Amino acid sequence: MSESDTSRHFLRQWIEKDVADGRTGGTVVTRFPPEPNGYIHIGHAKAVCVDFGMAELFGGECHLRLDDTNPTKESDEYAENIKKDIRWLGFRWSGAGDGTEPGFYNASNMFDTMYAIAENLIKAGQAYCCNLTQEEWKEYRGVPEKPGRPSPSRDTTPERNLQIFREMRDGKYADGEWCLRAKIDMASPNIHFRDPVLYRIRHVAHYHLGDKWCIYPMYDFAHPIEDALEGVTHSMCTLEFEVHRPLYDWVVDRLDEMGLLVVRGGVKIRPQQREFARLNITSTVMSKRLLLQLVTEGHVAGWDDPRMPTVCGMRRRGYTPGAIREFCARVGVSKVESESDPALLEWCVREELNQTAPRRMAVLDPVRVVIDNWGAEDSPNAVRTSNLNPARAVKTVELPNNPLDESAGTRQIPFGGEIWIDRADFMEVPEKKFFRMAPGQEVRLRGACIFKCTGCVKDETGRVVEIHGTWDPDSWGGNAADGRKVKGTIHWVDCATGVKAEVRLYDRLFTEKNPLKDGPSEFLKYLNPDSLQTVSAYVEPALAAAEPLARFQFERTGYFVADERDSRPGAPVFNRTVTLKDSYRPS
RNA sequence: UGCCUCGUGGUGUAAUGGUAGCACCGCAGAUUCUGAUUCUGCUUGUUGGGGUUCGAGUCCCUGCGAGGCAACCA
Numbered sequence: 001m002s003e004s005d006t007s008r009h010f011l012r013q014w015i016e017k018d019v020a021d022g023r024t025g026g027t028v029v030t031r032f033p034p035e036p037n038g039y040i041h042i043g044h045a046k047a048v049c050v051d052f053g054m055a056e057l058f059g060g061e062c063h064l065r066l067d068d069t070n071p072t073k074e075s076d077e078y079a080e081n082i083k084k085d086i087r088w089l090g091f092r093w094s095g096a097g098d099g100t101e102p103g104f105y106n107a108s109n110m111f112d113t114m115y116a117i118a119e120n121l122i123k124a125g126q127a128y129c130c131n132l133t134q135e136e137w138k139e140y141r142g143v144p145e146k147p148g149r150p151s152p153s154r155d156t157t158p159e160r161n162l163q164i165f166r167e168m169r170d171g172k173y174a175d176g177e178w179c180l181r182a183k184i185d186m187a188s189p190n191i192h193f194r195d196p197v198l199y200r201i202r203h204v205a206h207y208h209l210g211d212k213w214c215i216y217p218m219y220d221f222a223h224p225i226e227d228a229l230e231g232v233t234h235s236m237c238t239l240e241f242e243v244h245r246p247l248y249d250w251v252v253d254r255l256d257e258m259g260l261l262v263v264r265g266g267v268k269i270r271p272q273q274r275e276f277a278r279l280n281i282t283s284t285v286m287s288k289r290l291l292l293q294l295v296t297e298g299h300v301a302g303w304d305d306p307r308m309p310t311v312c313g314m315r316r317r318g319y320t321p322g323a324i325r326e327f328c329a330r331v332g333v334s335k336v337e338s339e340s341d342p343a344l345l346e347w348c349v350r351e352e353l354n355q356t357a358p359r360r361m362a363v364l365d366p367v368r369v370v371i372d373n374w375g376a377e378d379s380p381n382a383v384r385t386s387n388l389n390p391a392r393a394v395k396t397v398e399l400p401n402n403p404l405d406e407s408a409g410t411r412q413i414p415f416g417g418e419i420w421i422d423r424a425d426f427m428e429v430p431e432k433k434f435f436r437m438a439p440g441q442e443v444r445l446r447g448a449c450i451f452k453c454t455g456c457v458k459d460e461t462g463r464v465v466e467i468h469g470t471w472d473p474d475s476w477g478g479n480a481a482d483g484r485k486v487k488g489t490i491h492w493v494d495c496a497t498g499v500k501a502e503v504r505l506y507d508r509l510f511t512e513k514n515p516l517k518d519g520p521s522e523f524l525k526y527l528n529p530d531s532l533q534t535v536s537a538y539v540e541p542a543l544a545a546a547e548p549l550a551r552f553q554f555e556r557t558g559y560f561v562a563d564e565r566d567s568r569p570g571a572p573v574f575n576r577t578v579t580l581k582d583s584y585r586p587s
Numbered sequence: 588u589g590c591c592u593c594g595u596g597g598u599g600u601a602a603u604g605g606u607a608g609c610a611c612c613g614c615a616g617a618u619u620c621u622g623a624u625u626c627u628g629c630u631u632g633u634u635g636g637g638g639u640u641c642g643a644g645u646c647c648c649u650g651c652g653a654g655g656c657a658a659c660c661a
Binding site (some may be wrong): 005007009013033034035037067069070072073119130134136137141142143144145146147148175176178179180181188189190192194197198199200201202216218219220223237239240241242243244245246260277280282288330331332333334336337338339340341343344346347348350354359361399403404428433436444445446447476479486487488489490491520553555556557572580582583584585 | 588589590591592593594597598599600601603606610611612619621622623624625653654655656657658659660661
């Protein structure tokens with residue numbers, strides 16, 4: 001059972017009470033309302049889990065609504081990828097929808113209604129057109145500590161306002177020349193009540209509606225209308241909207257007066273907004289603006305760069321939808337602004353992949369090992385000779401695909417007496433507690449045999465280029481005939497049949513836990529120069545056929561995924577999702 | 588110095604007036620043909636001060652600290 005099934009956080013209790021009090025008309029309706037101006041990231045994933053999760057928990061519905069009220073930053077590319085990523089995370093929107101597909105809405109499809117509501121407000125004397133420049137308005141509005149003063153247009157007649165508003169709609173004015181404001185309270189301690197802008201002029205084509213409109217509603221006006229008219233009961237958003245809530249309620253009140261609230265099961269549905277803390281993770285940035293900057297300035301390879309905290313980046317990195325959901329459940333929902341440890345995310349993905357990922361052997365930093373006493377006379381079951389050294393016979397090692405899951409079966413791997421091992425698994429002068437390969441020391445070659453190193457060959461710089469040793473012919477399969485214990489087991493790849501593969505080793509994108517500690521303009525200086533290291537590895541033959549997005553555990557190394565874009569059967573490319581935990585501490 | 592919100596181990600989160608618990612991280616040990624996994628154990632916490640109460644992390648007052656709000660962004 002996931003944490004999300006048991007955590008009774010404040011939003012859940014809030015909804016429980018409304019259900020008990022009969023305020024939902026029989027159906028809890030939530031919504032996830034992203035603006036299609038970027039790719040969604042792990043922070044959005046938390047909101048997705050909350051919005052869809054609460055609807056699911058109460059047997060209700062969750063709408064996917066693209067909040068496309070500002071055409072200047074939005075695009076179809078973003079819209080389509082948002083839908084793709086939410087589906088990949090495992091969520092399905094439901095509800096009536098606004099015409100294209102069930103459960104799916106564009107805020108822009110409601111522009112006609114919003115416009116009509118705005119005219120109603122004008123007629124009721126609750127909104128007026130204002131032609132103050134932004135600079136002038138800033139001065140009129142005042143500061144939080146002091147009341148503002150009214151716009152000179154504040155008492156224009158409804159008739160005249162209606163005329164101007166229609167002229168705005170008809171394109172008679174330039175951007176910024178006029179706007180529509182609600183008439184509320186210029187002295188309110190809440191800035192958002194000081195005659196907030198409802199509509200502004202933008203002579204910009206909308207990605208969804210084209211040139212139909214040149215005036216666009218503001219978030220504070222549009223959002224409560226969208227919620228109310230979709231029959232949303234519980235509108236959950238992030239903390240910074242807390243001060244907007246009175247305005248949200250003000251708009252809902254107006255809709256109520258106009259008789260526009262949805263009635264369901266005999267109950268008038270008044271949408272309510274509540275706020276929870278957004279997700280932060282240390283050593284990364286989560287703001288769309290900064291992520292966009294990383295992309296446009298080329299610090300990463302794109303929105304789906306595996307170092308990015310975007311959903312598509314994490315997919316390419318090898319994260320699973322389940323691990324992301326589990327992480328979101330485990331960080332919980334509260335109003336406390338907090339910073340989660342990426343170690344928890346890593347734990348979640350290891351937890352899942354440990355159960356599900358097939359084991360393979362891959363040598364990321366290869367050095368050749370020659371077994372000097374290996375030969376045909378030692379291997380009566382030899383099936384063919386080694387490519388590299390025709391004199392050498394080949395045996396077959398059988399290993400389980402997943403020791404934790406017998407149903408995963410086994411695989412066979414050729415072993416020809418010349419193998420690659422990882423450089424880190426050899427020490428010419430071993431420190432104490434080094435259980436791997438070292439002269440005079442026995443080590444087990446995973447699944448194959450016990451090997452005793454006799455020495456190594458070095459080049460003129462002192463670098464080890466080849467290791468020699470002998471195997472114990474009575475240990476085939478890995479255990480000594482006399483029962484003696486071997487502490488260390490290392491992985492290997494057969495030289496003759498191993499496949500060359502590009503492997504990308506990813507690390508944290510930033511070296512600093514808080515990359516924004518010196519302000520958002522300074523975060524680039526904390527980019528981790530070693531966040532990507534590309535190596536040429538040898539992998540066991542079975543890995544050659546890996547399909548893109550296939551996930552594996554490279555034994556003793558980590559979890560890896562065949563790259564979504566660049567990996568092809570026959571020419572595999574792997575991304576490191578996360579390392580295995582490693583309790584070895586060099587002395 | 589206006590309004591709003593939030594303070595529980597290193598991190599995240601429970602305890603809804605009644606034994607401060609869980610998870611991650613970290614540290615030990617056991618097991619192990621992955622120094623993984625698994626298992627066991629351990630360290631570390633209620634922002635300060637008052638008050639109400641038989642009893643306060645929880646309610647009240649007051650300090651302190653953190654964050655949000657002054658886009659024709661969302």
